[in-house]
Amino acid sequence: MRLVLFVVWIAFYFISVLFLRRMWTGKYMRSPLARALFVNMVSESAGLHETTEWYRVCPELLGDSVRSAFIQSHLDSDTQAFLRHSEEKSSWLFTQLYHSFISTVFSTFLSRTSINGFLGRGSMFVFSVEQFRSLLQISSDWRRHRLLDLGAGDGGVTEVMSSHFQEVYTTEVSTPMKWQLQRKQFKVLGVDEWQSAGIRYDVISCLNLLDRCDQPLSLLQDIRRMLEPGTGRLLLATVVPFSPYVEVGGKWERPTEYLKIQGKTWEEQVTSLANEVFLEAGFAVEAVTRLPYLCEGDMYNDYYMLDDAVFVLRPLE
Numbered sequence: 001m002r003l004v005l006f007v008v009w010i011a012f013y014f015i016s017v018l019f020l021r022r023m024w025t026g027k028y029m030r031s032p033l034a035r036a037l038f039v040n041m042v043s044e045s046a047g048l049h050e051t052t053e054w055y056r057v058c059p060e061l062l063g064d065s066v067r068s069a070f071i072q073s074h075l076d077s078d079t080q081a082f083l084r085h086s087e088e089k090s091s092w093l094f095t096q097l098y099h100s101f102i103s104t105v106f107s108t109f110l111s112r113t114s115i116n117g118f119l120g121r122g123s124m125f126v127f128s129v130e131q132f133r134s135l136l137q138i139s140s141d142w143r144r145h146r147l148l149d150l151g152a153g154d155g156g157v158t159e160v161m162s163s164h165f166q167e168v169y170t171t172e173v174s175t176p177m178k179w180q181l182q183r184k185q186f187k188v189l190g191v192d193e194w195q196s197a198g199i200r201y202d203v204i205s206c207l208n209l210l211d212r213c214d215q216p217l218s219l220l221q222d223i224r225r226m227l228e229p230g231t232g233r234l235l236l237a238t239v240v241p242f243s244p245y246v247e248v249g250g251k252w253e254r255p256t257e258y259l260k261i262q263g264k265t266w267e268e269q270v271t272s273l274a275n276e277v278f279l280e281a282g283f284a285v286e287a288v289t290r291l292p293y294l295c296e297g298d299m300y301n302d303y304y305m306l307d308d309a310v311f312v313l314r315p316l317e
Helices: 002-025 032-053 077-090 095-107 112-119 129-136 156-162 173-185 216-226 266-280
Strands: 144-150 164-172 187-188 201-208 232-237 245-246 251-253 283-296 303-315
Touching: 032 201, 077 129, 077 283, 077 303, 129 156, 129 232, 129 283, 129 303, 144 156, 156 164, 156 201, 173 187, 201 216, 216 266, 232 283, 266 283, 266 303
Parallel strands: 144 164, 144 201, 164 187, 201 232
Antiparallel strands: 232 303, 245 251, 283 303
């Protein structure tokens, strides 16, 4: 009897998800032709407008010290390829149903990051190879010794940077994500080990971690100590508007070190980060740009996007 009830529950779950997906994507239109034409028109016009807005910045609204470091970015071929791949994966109906079911079942005792690591989904995209080189102002044949990617996730963004370094180190809290990193042959350090490993790094990347850690200012100071003197650089990305919170025992709480970021617009908050937070931590802005922080989607959305400010920071002597 229990087995029958379980099978009925699973069938009900999948039928419900299929119905919701049809309502969501179909815009309540009964005619397949009308629905297809409508979705096509909306996606083409909205898509072009969206991607233009992703990179829009008013440099005159940036502070003097930041304006001279600003680099204008654009939608490039690598970003388009990630979006196309996300759209394709979103259309794999049975795969998405399976992912949705597993997420529902295991979300009570596993984090979303760990579930994504098990399923091999939810990859992130912060910058392309060309955007990475443009920010660091390097050529394709530029090489250095060590890279450390903090909170590397599944290593997708790490791979973008890795060809320029002899050794690549990573940190990650989620065990399934650590397995993904080891599978890609990146060296995984403990989250409290990288500061005391006796290793200096040419580049440390801290991508979308500052607003999710409990002590962001201490993190910045630790990074500064672990960079190669004189030549080391911090590559930092953070979502703007800045909205910090930390997951503690399944609850979201304010961090113990709260960074007070001034302003409401992208330009105002970027200026505040540069002139107050980074300066206090001993860094100067060498380059900054605006990029979309993209994540693979699901059966309801082809992808998810947040606004990122991406900085190259130089330690002050």
